[in-house]
Amino acid sequence: MAAAAQAAAAAGVHAYPRIVASLIRVTGDWSLAEDCTQEALTAALERWPADGVPANPGGWLMTVARNRAIDVLRRAAVERRKLHDLAVLTPVDGQPEPEAGEDVVDDRLRLIFTCCHPALAIEARVALTLRTVCGVPTADIARLLLVSESTMTRRLTRARTRIAQAGIPYRVPSGPALAERLPGVLAVLYLLFTRGYLPDGEPAFADEAVRLARLLDRLMSEQSEVVALLALLLFQHSRRDARRDAAGNLLTLERQDRARWDRAAIAEGLAALVRVRHDGPYAWQARIAACHATAASFDATDWPTIARAYDALADIRPSPVIALNRAVAHGYAYGPVAGLGLLDAMRAGGGLDGNPLAVAARADLVARQGDRLRAAALFREASGMAGPTAQRRALLDRADDLAR
Incomplete structure (x- = not known):
């Protein structure tokens, strides 16, 4: 039973965004899509311990969610076209799910751009993205954003209602609208990656962020910050197999076995970095990550270059996190006294409490x-x-x- 429950949880992490995004595209109803997907996950937890884990867990979840949506739509007398569209969302038993990268603009990328529409307040964009794209429970989002669960539930409901009432299209925009929404989308992808890269995070989120970053690069390869974000994620993700020892303990960068780093990912990141033409926040972060990724050892790391990059980052995007990393970089580049001096200045300002x-x-x-x-x-x-x-x-x- 425990194995079946773990399989259901793992399948939910991988399949939740895809199922929700597909149902939203067809039905246009965010609440219906999320409710039906959640009901499918609940059904898996109830049935898989007794029936066994299906050969295609994601396809099973899609089928159950789709059938639930069909039942709801039938009762609401929805037009035949939507019922037909829903009927073809899931392959028949035994067939694999569609390849994730078949379409440059897939449903999840459309979903991210919709969540980041400027008609929504910034806190609503963050909350809606965490809930719909990342599948984070409402209670967890509430704790993260320091509000009550009931407040967060109302905020999410208002955001979905706003999307419906404002007629916000479920698509990747073009022209000026694309440039306007791009910073929010990049931030969302970085947030998604970070959620998977945290010490106790779910690696599937990091994998998904990298995949979506590749899709966005194919769509907008002329945008330097898009390319830079892809490079940054690839450099970070290249270390995923070396971050823990055989016992599962977390290892610092200094203690990692660099032979276990993904050299193909690093090479892809370096190739992307060559295409970066402007010095935006993600470009500087990617250059910092490249210094770590290409160093033969921790002692051979080019700390002065990293320190200068953090100086530039602190000028264009000041934040406590950037200031902290800058202090560490200065400590390694110019000695511990230099780093401690910067830490003392931050502590005096209350940024490290x-x-x-x-x-x-x-x-x-x-x-x-x-x-x-x-x-x-x-x-x-x-x-x-x-x-x-x-x-x-x-x-x-x-x-x-x-x-x-």
Whole structure:
């Protein structure tokens, strides 16, 4: 039963965005699409332990969701065309699902552009994307955005209603509208990747973000930030198999076996980076990631170049995260005193309150100064603030190593 439940959960992560996007395209009803998809996932949890996991889990979920939508539409006397369109969404038993990259503008890319329409408030765009594209539960989105679950439910309902009332088309726009919406779409893809790349994240989200970034590059290869985002994601994703040891413990960049990095992904990222023509935020981040990806070892990393790139990033897109990474880069490029000075300036401004990564960065720089006991204490302090189990365990391991 446990194996069947895990299979249902895994299939849901992979299939949820595709099923929701397909049903939205055909029915035009966001709530119906999400409700039917959720009912399919519930049915899987109930039936697979007894009946066994189907050979094509995603196709099974699509079939159940589609049939549920057909039942609802029949009761609502929806026109025959929509019923026919729904009937061909799922291949017959035994046939594989359509290849994910068959169409440059697939349903999920249309869905992202729709979620990022400027007619929606920015908080609604973020919430709707997390719920519909990433499949994040409403309660989790509410906690992330610091509102109650009921408030978030109403916000999502208003966003879906706004899409319907404003007649927002379910498509990738063109001309000025495309340029206007592009920054939000890039941010969504980066958000999707980050959700999969977090220590306790679901890797399928990162895979999906890379796939969609490739599609967007094929659609808009003349846009430097589109190309830069693809390069950035490829460089980051190239390390996915080396981020944990045999016991499943999280490894820092310094401790990773670089022989396990995906060289094909790095080569693809470098080829994309050559096509970047402008110095936008993703371009600078991609250049930083390229420095890490091409370094023969951690000690051979070109830290001065990385520090200069973070200086540029801090000028064009200042944020606590950029400032923190800049301090770390300066600490490795110019010595721990330089990095600690930047951390002190940030702390004075209140930008690092309660941030475990900031405390861990200070601990690392203090260790490089030679004060191992104080560094160990700081790593333990950071572990007490950390959320994901893997991150907390990694910080405690660093503390134990220094205390020996």
